Amino acid sequence: MSQVVSQASTRPPRRNRRPHTYIGSTTSVCPVCRSLVPAKVLCQDGRVYFDKFCPAHGGSKALVEEDVGYYLEAVRYAQPGSVPLTVSMPARGGCPHDCGLCPRHEQHCCHPIIEITNRCNLDCPICMADHAGKFDMPEPAFRRCVEHLLGAEGSLENLTLSGGEPTLHPQLLDFIALATRPEIARVSLVTNGLRIAQDAAFCDALARSGAYVILQFDGLDAAADCALRGRDLVAIRQQALAQLEAHSIPCQLLFVAARHVNEHQLGQALDLLLQKPFILSLAVQPLADAREGIAVDPLDRLTVSGTIRALARQSRGVLRADDFFPLPCPDPRCVSLTYLLGTAQGEWVPIPRFADIRRHLTMLAESATIAPSQELEDSLHEIVSDLWSTAGECPRNERVVSAVRRLFEGLADRAKDGAAQRRVLETSAKSIFIHHYMDRHTFDLARVPKCCHQYSLPDGRLMPICTYNLFHRSREGS
Numbered sequence: 408m409s410q411v412v413s414q415a416s417t418r419p420p421r422r423n424r425r426p427h428t429y430i431g432s433t434t435s436v437c438p439v440c441r442s443l444v445p446a447k448v449l450c451q452d453g454r455v456y457f458d459k460f461c462p463a464h465g466g467s468k469a470l471v472e473e474d475v476g477y478y479l480e481a482v483r484y485a486q487p488g489s490v491p492l493t494v495s496m497p498a499r500g501g502c503p504h505d506c507g508l509c510p511r512h513e514q515h516c517c518h519p520i521i522e523i524t525n526r527c528n529l530d531c532p533i534c535m536a537d538h539a540g541k542f543d544m545p546e547p548a549f550r551r552c553v554e555h556l557l558g559a560e561g562s563l564e565n566l567t568l569s570g571g572e573p574t575l576h577p578q579l580l581d582f583i584a585l586a587t588r589p590e591i592a593r594v595s596l597v598t599n600g601l602r603i604a605q606d607a608a609f610c611d612a613l614a615r616s617g618a619y620v621i622l623q624f625d626g627l628d629a630a631a632d633c634a635l636r637g638r639d640l641v642a643i644r645q646q647a648l649a650q651l652e653a654h655s656i657p658c659q660l661l662f663v664a665a666r667h668v669n670e671h672q673l674g675q676a677l678d679l680l681l682q683k684p685f686i687l688s689l690a691v692q693p694l695a696d697a698r699e700g701i702a703v704d705p706l707d708r709l710t711v712s713g714t715i716r717a718l719a720r721q722s723r724g725v726l727r728a729d730d731f732f733p734l735p736c737p738d739p740r741c742v743s744l745t746y747l748l749g750t751a752q753g754e755w756v757p758i759p760r761f762a763d764i765r766r767h768l769t770m771l772a773e774s775a776t777i778a779p780s781q782e783l784e785d786s787l788h789e790i791v792s793d794l795w796s797t798a799g800e801c802p803r804n805e806r807v808v809s810a811v812r813r814l815f816e817g818l819a820d821r822a823k824d825g826a827a828q829r830r831v832l833e834t835s836a837k838s839i840f841i842h843h844y845m846d847r848h849t850f851d852l853a854r855v856p857k858c859c860h861q862y863s864l865p866d867g868r869l870m871p872i873c874t875y876n877l878f879h880r881s882r883e884g885s
């Protein structure tokens with residue numbers, strides 16, 4: 408007996424192996440109190456998780472990306488940013504307290520958003536904004552936002568007016584007219600589509616204003632609408648689409664995608680994008696946890712790579728997962744995108760199938776949209792040359808070559824002004840963006856200094872959207 412005890416006591420204790428691989432660390436927030444807390448970045452079962460610890464509320468775990476390969480590859484797309492011409496806050500308390508921007512920010516603003524009202528005619532459970540109806544931005548404040556933006560940026564590819572529901576603002580059309588100036592290439596409006604569906608006179612005026620519409624379109628499923636938007640909007644969406652088409656108003660579909668709710672509708676949005684000439688792009692936002700409303704399951708949610716897979720699965724062969732690439736303008740883990748080129752035969756061919764996107768990253772590095780530019784012309788020239796040299800290797804090569812040539816010639820036509828060149832681009836190449844805003848589960852402090860999607864506030868501050876929603880919005884009372 409004593410011999411057995413002695414043998415057991417000399418055996419070294421066994422160490423347990425972790426069920427995951429540690430791949431890094433960052434700073435996130437506690438999902439309960441939103442204090443900044445350390446987070447380990449872990450890979451488990453091919454997925455990426457944050458494992459956080461808050462001294463007050465203990466540990467928590469959150470799914471960050473469904474495909475570790477995509478997550479690790481995305482980091483390799485990082486490119487240097489270019490800073491704004493001016494900043495409005497000193498660096499004092501450190502990230503994210505100094506947002507304004509502060510001099511430590513790494514990227515200028517290529518997607519500015521002005522929230523012109525907090526009134527709304529819906530009460531969506533997923534809304535980030537406080538739509539208590541207390542606020543319509545006065546015209547002098549709007550003018551200040553535009554002037555501050557132009558001071559920081561010099562010129563803008565796009566300015567988005569949002570809310571609340573911006574079509575409820577009594578001066579919306581005046582604001583669009585005010586922002587329509589040579590330094591701003593495009594003014595867009597994010598809307599739930601209710602007024603567009605029901606007010607033909609408003610659509611006439613909107614068409615004359617030249618504004619683009621970003622239409623909330625989360626599929627055509629009544630149950631999903633009730634979960635995400637609080638009511639069945641299927642008929643409204645169909646009416647809004649019909650009005651936009653009838654008025655030839657250029658449009659982006661904005662699809663908030665939620666696991667087990669409406670991810671099965673992504674293919675329908677893609678079909679619309681490819682079939683309808685007035686729909687120029689599709690933006691998918693995997694659902695982020697809002698201040699109130701739907702609680703996202705932090706361990707079972709849609710991420711960027713999950714959205715790519717769902718789109719590829721539902722595209723009936725048009726898209727593959729490797730057609731998407733991380734956008735290097737913000738942190739590349741924030742946004743993924745692809746472009747599809749239209750051929751004269753009515754096909755849509757993803758551009759990464761015939762062009763090495765990595766070689767043409769400069770045209771994408773500083774903006775989330777392809778804009779007419781010398782870099783783009785140079786890239787298209789190179790792509791045409793490459794396609795000629797590989798002629799015959801791809802069954803659709805000839806059609807693709809003539810589509811790229813048409814695009815190149817349209818852009819190189821010096822008789823065309825910037826707006827006409829932009830039209831050539833928009834009608835020849837459609838885009839799909841996947842942008843996953845961070846929330847109390849997935850917030851990663853390492854990403855925000857590179858953020859290029861920013862709110863413009865009347866006092867001149869520019870706020871990265873994720874830091875504003877998580878840290879500043881409640882203090883600003885909006």
Ligand code: SF4
Nearest residue numbers: 502505506508509512
């Ligand atoms: S996110 Fe940018 S602006 Fe905000 S504190 Fe950090 S570096 Fe400064």
Ligand code: SF4
Nearest residue numbers: 737741844858872873
């Ligand atoms: S808004 Fe958030 S998710 Fe989007 S680019 Fe900025 S930091 Fe990244």
